[in-house]
Structures are given as structure tokens and as C-alpha cells.
Amino acid sequence: xxxxxxxxxxxxxxxxxxxxxxxxxxxxxxxxxxxxxxxxxxxxxxxxxxxxxxxxxxxxxxxxxxxxxxxxxxxxxxxxxxxxxxxxxxxxxxxxxxxxxxxxxxxxxxxxxxxxxxxxxxxxxxxxxxxxxxxxxxxxxxxxxxxxxxxxxxxxxxxxxxxxxxxxxxxxxxxxxxxxxxxxxxx
Amino acid sequence: xxxxxxxxxxxxxxxxxxxxxxxxxxxxxxxxxxxxxxxxxxxxxxxxxxxxxxxxxxxxxxxxxxxxxxxxxxxxxxxxxxxxxxxxxxxxxxxxxxxxxxxxxxxxxxxxxxxxxxxxxxxxxxxxxxxxxxxxxxxxxxxxxxxxxxxxxxxxxxxxxxxxxxxxxxxxxxxxxxxxxxxxxxxxxxxxxxxxxxxxxxxxxxxxxxxxxxxxxxxxxxxxxxxxxxxxxxxxxxxxxxxxxxxxxxxxxxxxxxxxxxxxxxxxxxxxxxxxxxx
Ligand code: SF4
Numbered sequence: 525x526x527x528x529x530x531x532x533x534x535x536x537x538x539x540x541x542x543x544x545x546x547x548x549x550x551x552x553x554x555x556x557x558x559x560x561x562x563x564x565x566x567x568x569x570x571x572x573x574x575x576x577x578x579x580x581x582x583x584x585x586x587x588x589x590x591x592x593x594x595x596x597x598x599x600x601x602x603x604x605x606x607x608x609x610x611x612x613x614x615x616x617x618x619x620x621x622x623x624x625x626x627x628x629x630x631x632x633x634x635x636x637x638x639x640x641x642x643x644x645x646x647x648x649x650x651x652x653x654x655x656x657x658x659x660x661x662x663x664x665x666x667x668x669x670x671x672x673x674x675x676x677x678x679x680x681x682x683x684x685x686x687x688x689x690x691x692x693x694x695x696x697x698x699x700x701x702x703x704x705x706x707x708x709x710x711x
Numbered sequence: 712x713x714x715x716x717x718x719x720x721x722x723x724x725x726x727x728x729x730x731x732x733x734x735x736x737x738x739x740x741x742x743x744x745x746x747x748x749x750x751x752x753x754x755x756x757x758x759x760x761x762x763x764x765x766x767x768x769x770x771x772x773x774x775x776x777x778x779x780x781x782x783x784x785x786x787x788x789x790x791x792x793x794x795x796x797x798x799x800x801x802x803x804x805x806x807x808x809x810x811x812x813x814x815x816x817x818x819x820x821x822x823x824x825x826x827x828x829x830x831x832x833x834x835x836x837x838x839x840x841x842x843x844x845x846x847x848x849x850x851x852x853x854x855x856x857x858x859x860x861x862x863x864x865x866x867x868x869x870x871x872x873x874x875x876x877x878x879x880x881x882x883x884x885x886x887x888x889x890x891x892x893x894x895x896x897x898x899x900x901x902x903x904x905x906x907x908x909x910x911x912x913x914x915x916x917x918x919x920x921x922x923x924x925x926x927x928x929x930x931x932x933x934x935x936x937x938x939x940x941x942x943x944x945x946x947x948x949x950x951x952x953x954x955x956x957x958x959x960x961x962x963x964x965x966x967x968x969x970x971x972x973x974x975x976x977x978x979x980x981x982x983x984x985x986x987x988x989x990x
Contacts, residue, residue, distance in 0.1 A: 592818040602778040630891035652893035653982040655778040657765040703952015708945030
């Protein structure tokens with residue numbers, strides 16, 4: 525697996541995500557948005573009612589995270605990924621609208637993997653439990669919607685070289701499956 | 712009787728909330744360092760190194776190791792010769808959690824089960840009280856994150872399943888978890904008692920210092936066997952493939968009902984946080 529990083533700046537295009545294969549290490553730059561359980565529920569409810577989303581998801585990346593409160597003088601507190609499968613019921617709808625990337629940890633459902641292939645979206649993994657380290661790559665954070673949800677509010681983040689790894693690419697590959705096959709000791 | 716003012720408990724709990732979230736225990740840190748040597752996947756080694764670096768940053772800057780600062784799980788061992796004065800003990804513990812999570816810039820993660828409205832101060836904690844001989848109060852606080860707790864299970868096995876059934880169940884459970892609980896994980900196994908007692912034993916098992924096997928040789932051998940079988944699955948750090956998925960398996964056992972074989976698996980992530988103090 526390559527030690528080199530691929531640097532990408534959001535918003536992402538189809539060409540950007542088509543370049544990526546599972547196991548690729550990527551450094552993300554630019555603006556990404558946060559959203560986890562409660563925010564996803566509200567976003568999809570808004571869509572069902574024909575209302576606008578808090579931000580235009582086309583070309584964007586959503587980071588599944590609920591950060592700790594920022595200490596004075598810092599843009600954000602610790603901010604590592606949360607487990608992604610809880611967003612599985614909602615993600616395909618956002619992917620169909622043009623979402624290009626998601627960042628989380630753990631595996632995704634077949635529906636999400638299929639939507640990633642159909643609409644060209646990539647699922648990135650970040651290192652779970654490395655919230656203090658990952659926060660260093662977040663330069664600015666601003667709540668843009670659902671403030672009442674506290675840690676679960678939607679935030680607009682400006683990131684510099686935010687490190688992620690491609691877990692599901694637009695070709696239907698899955699790093700969890702492949703990685704496991706490679707290292708499984710069969711008896 | 713020795714008098715202990717409950718305000719001391721509030722102070723202690725407050726400090727434990729912060730310290731537990733900022734400082735990864737040394738045994739966990741050492742186990743992660745050993746894991747870097749053992750891990751065969753380059754991506755896996757990279758993950759482990761980043762996790763260690765994360766712990767260093769958290770310690771140096773006094774920021775939470777993980778954004779999920781958990782539900783506060785508290786074990787209170789109260790000496791039978793202690794008399795609490797100055798107020799309501801339970802409220803004093805809650806107040807310590809409130810202050811610790813607020814002043815420590817920790818994330819508040821308790822919510823209404825259905826509306827999901829955040830309680831706002833991370834109460835209530837989960838408190839286990841135990842009365843022990845003596846006149847001391849020992850408080851152990853272990854923040855428990857949702858990601859790994861969600862992967863935990865209680866299974867009422869059949870007595871005929873025996874030790875082999877327990878081992879198979881634990882390995883199978885880990886196999887289903889993949890990257891969800893932030894591996895490398897620590898696996899707590901509790902067998903015995905009733906439904907809820909097995910879960911308690913599994914949680915207690917997570918507090919045992921890493922690398923210290925169960926004193927019972929048969930259980931120690933089972934721990935070792937389960938650890939090897941789990942790591943042979945190839946899931947590795949973060950579930951991205953590799954040879955270190957679990958750092959340890961800790962197995963605790965007690966007698967159970969003649970009709971039952973309760974088996975609990977409590978998964979802890981690498982952010983295996985706990986701190987204790989004795990008053
Ligand atoms: S499982 Fe543990 S390390 Fe992972 S996000 Fe939750 S608390 Fe943090």
C-alpha cells in the first residue's frame with residue numbers, strides 16, 4: 525500500500541473520487557461539514573418535506589463527528605470520527621443528491637456501498653479515538669445549523685491536510701473486507 | 712466510624728472525570744507500543760503510531776483523548792466503617808460529574824432515549840456501589856464510549872455449550888464487530904451469575920491491568936486462546952486489515968444458576984480510560 529498521500533481540496537468532482545482506490549491515504553483540504561445521528565435524521569426529514577438542507581451537499585464531504593467543546597483560544601475540541609453504520613439509513617439519500625465523500629469509522633451497509641458506486645461517492649475512514657490529533661488539522665469551526673443539538677449540531681470546518689484513508693471507493697471495493705482477507709490466518 | 716464529607720467525593724469525581732479523559736493509562740500505552748512491534752500490516756502500524764501520538768498530545772495539552780468522553784461509569788467501594796456527612800452521596804457524585812464534564816471541556820453525551828435531546832451535563836452517571844471492610848472509599852471512574860459499548864452483548868448460552876461455547880461466542884462476536892469499536896480493542900468476558908451480573912463481570916474485567924492474566928490457569932489459557940483466535944481473523948487496527956485487533960481478553964467468572972450459562976462480552980476501545988482514587 526502506498527506510503528504517499530494524495531492531496532485533495534473540496535469540493536470534490538467525479539474525477540477526484542474516480543482516482544481513489546481503497547487503501548489510498550488522502551489529505552483533505554478546504555471546507556467539510558459535520559453531521560452525526562440527530563443531524564442526519566433532521567436533514568433527511570427536511571428533504572422528505574421538500575425543505576432545503578443547511579448546506580448544498582453537491583461535491584461536499586460530511587464528517588461524522590461530535591466534537592468536545594473548544595478550549596479557549598482553540599477552534600474546536602477533540603474531533604475524531606464516530607461509528608458510521610448508524611448513518612447508513614440516511615446516507616444514500618444524500619449521496620443521490622451529489623455528496624462526494626463521507627468520513628467515519630467502521631463498515632457501511634451494502635446500500636451505502638451501492639450508492640457510492642452509482643453516484644460516485646467515497647467513504648473515507650479516519651482513525652477512531654484519535655480526536656486530539658485530528659483536531660490539529662481543523663483550523664476553523666462554525667456551527668451553521670441545529671445549534672440546539674449541541675455536540676451534534678452541523679458545523680462548517682476548514683481543514684488542512686486532514687488525514688483519511690479510502691475505505692469504500694467508487695468501484696465497490698471495501699478495505700475492511702480486503703484487509704481482512706489479506707491478513708486472516710486460516711487453519 | 713470515619714466521617715467523610717460528601718463534598719470530598721464531589722471534588723474527587725470531578726478530578727477523575729478530567730484526568731481519565733486526558734491521560735491514557737500506562738498499561739494501555741505500553742500495550743499499544745508492543746502492538747506496533749507485533750503488527751504486520753503497514754497501515755495497521757501507522758494507525759497504532761497515530762493512536763500513541765494522539766495519547767501524547769492529549770496528555771501534553773490536557774485535552775480529551777477521544778471526543779467521545781463517554782458515560783461516566785463509576786465503581787464506589789465504600790468501607791463499612793465510613794459514615795458520609797454533609798449531604799446526599801448520590802447527588803454529590805452527580806455534581807462531580809457535572810463539574811468535571813463542564814470545567815474539563817468534555818463532551819456531554821447523555822440524552823433522552825427517544826427524543827435524543829441532550830441532558831446537557833452528562834448526568835446520570837452509571838454508579839456501582841459495593842460495601843467492603845475498612846474505613847476508606849475507593850472510587851474508580853471509567854468513561855465508556857458509545858462506539859465500543861454498542862458492540863457489546865449478553866448471550867444466555869446453554870449449559871451444554873460449556874467453555875468451548877463461550878470461546879466460540881466471544882470470537883464470533885469480535886468477528887462481527889469489524890472496525891466499529893475502534894480496534895485495537897480490549898475484550899471483557901463475564902460468565903456466571905444472572906443476566907445483569909454477567910454484564911457487570913465483563914465490565915469489571917475491562918478494569919484489570921492489561922497483560923495480567925486471570926489467576927485461574929484454565930481461565931488464563933482460555934484468555935490466551937481467544938486472543939489468538941481473534942487476532943487471526945485479520946481485522947487489525949481500525950478494522951483495515953492486520954494482525955492486532957485485540958490487545959487482551961480478560962475473562963471473569965462466577966457460579967451461575969444450574970439452568971443457565973450467562974455470557975457477556977463487553978468491548979472496550981483502545982481509549983481504555985480509567986482512573987481511581989482512594990479517600
Ligand atoms: S469507541 Fe472509544 S475510541 Fe472510538 S470513538 Fe468511541 S470512545 Fe472514542
